[in-house]
Amino acid sequence: MEPCTTEEVVERVIKADTAAQCCAYVDLPGVATAPPQHFVSHAWSRPFKELVQCLKWRFSGREDAVVWLDIFAFNQHVDTDVMAENLATLEATVRETVSTLAILDGSGTCFTRIWCLLEQFTAVTAGGLLDGSTGKLEILAYLLDSLGGAVSKVLSSIDVRAAGARYAADRDRILGQISDTYGAEKFNATLRTGLAVAVAEPLYSKAIAVYRRSLGADHPRTARVQFALAELCIAKRHFEKAEGLLRATLTVRRTKLGDYHPDTSRTLMRLAQLLHHLGDHTAAADAYAAARESFCETLGPDHRRTAAAAEGLATVIYLMANDHAPGSETHGGLSRAADLLLYALEVYRKRFGDGHPATARTHELLDRCLLRRLGVEIPDAAEGLAPPMVRGGSPPAPAAHFSSRSTLRA
Incomplete structure (x- = not known):
């Protein structure tokens, strides 16, 4: 039996549980909520268990973590006319939360859906930066062993104009907003650069762990990947982590080379x-x-x-x-x-x-x-x-501040 997609969970479970009240799941009596710390960007067409498993891995040992999930935060009984309001809420929540966690599967589905691309772009440009840094975006790549051909191809050819949506009205509204603000070309270029860095970091971290186990922490190949990860950390302005990686790399290279x-x-x-x-x-x-x-x-x-x-x-x-x-x-x-x-x-x-x-x-x-x-x-x-x-770089613009809804604890 094929696992249920997130969309099927919405149709069979969330809508059924909220049908009597015709409300969002978070508005049901007895549902524990709190101000969200992390926004979750995911594709409804993927198996729901992928979403759950990635969040379990990300927050292992963190029972206090609070995440924002659209399937619970939005009223799933409304028609598409209300989506304009949901769009504003979504963007505000991305800006207010600490990070945006994007669920990445082996097909790169989240890079082909227009809602996901908008969420990722808003996270990448959090604070007004358009310099290709990753901003608040964190890619959860637990489902990948490497940057495979399918993901790599989708990542390099991201085009918001070709992205799909469940409702045509949503797609038209989002494309119109992008056209009126950044323009599709600038949107695509900024997102591709930010995503390339965001996707690479967890994969480099995974490679370092593998090399340390198989080759040893003092192997030149381990040092090579550590150096690459340090460069990514510098691009993301994670300078403390970058310094530690560079010092570890230097120790290995001086000793071995x-x-x-x-x-x-x-x-x-x-x-x-x-x-x-x-x-x-x-x-x-x-x-x-x-x-x-x-x-x-x-x-x-x-x-x-x-x-x-x-x-x-x-x-x-x-x-x-x-x-x-x-x-x-x-x-x-x-x-x-x-x-x-x-x-x-x-x-x-x-x-x-x-x-x-x-x-x-x-x-x-x-x-x-x-x-x-x-x-x-x-x-x-x-x-x-x-x-x-x-040297150089774009100055940050003032960030917008909104009030976002509470949502479920992880």
């Missing part, structure tokens, strides 16, 4: 940039110095990566000197920073020319450094002193 290996060099550089961004300039200076030495051995002194490490080291020395922080003199102070910048500037000029952004950026910082040595106080240009991972 040595200090002068391209993979070790890259890990040192990324850790330095992250520490730089987090404001730990002393630790960042040590990491930049080690990265520069490693790049110099593996790629040569005239390589752009070697110059970039020197530029990074000079930048944090300059910042420490400006703040009169201990540690700048350990690396030679402003004189050392100026020498490093002169070196980086020469490499950039040879490789890119005077008009390249890297050349211009380094030249500007060198001017600041020399003026600072002369005792001239000048305001800092924060953008030019930021590590590459955080």
Whole structure:
């Protein structure tokens, strides 16, 4: 016997239980509700047991978790004219809850339904960001062993204009709203980027667990996946987790590959940039110095990566000197920073020319450094002193605030 789909559960159970009152399931007497913490995005056409199992795995040991599920929160007896009100409630709930949990099956069904895409887009752009980050979206990929062909194909070809809906009126209303706000092309591009990161994180985490069991925590392949996951965490701005992964990766690569290996060099550089961004300039200076030495051995002194490490080291020395922080003199102070910048500037000029952004950026910082040595106080240009991972980006817009309904405990 085929398992019941969520739609069949709605028809056979939820509608039957609420028929007398003609209300939402959460409005039935005796149903325990609380303000929702997590919004659940799922496809009604999938087996209901998939939804239940994924939530059980996600909240294992968390009996206090409260989730919002449309099948319980909405009145299933109303006609489609009320869906406009439901649409506003849905978007408000996504914005107010801590996260949106998307149930991903082996066919990628949730990427083909227009309600699901709208929910995921609202989660990805929570806070007004349209930079391709994952926002509040979390993909529950427990049903996948890998990013299989079906899911990968659907993920790469997401198009809200081709997505389906149970009711044509819902689809038309949602498409109209998207057209009036973002436009379908921008909607698709933003969602594809955010989903690619969101889907990859749980799969990388699963791969790391498998490699640790089968190959060991100190195997280079384990380190490779840890490094990839660290990059994803940086993209999601989960910097604390990223730092832990980078440090673990660095330990393995130094032990197994040595200090002068391209993979070790890259890990040192990324850790330095992250520490730089987090404001730990002393630790960042040590990491930049080690990265520069490693790049110099593996790629040569005239390589752009070697110059970039020197530029990074000079930048944090300059910042420490400006703040009169201990540690700048350990690396030679402003004189050392100026020498490093002169070196980086020469490499950039040879490789890119005077008009390249890297050349211009380094030249500007060198001017600041020399003026600072002369005792001239000048305001800092924060953008030019930021590590590459955080330069640019869209400023967040004010988030809308709504009141959302309570729903069932998980």
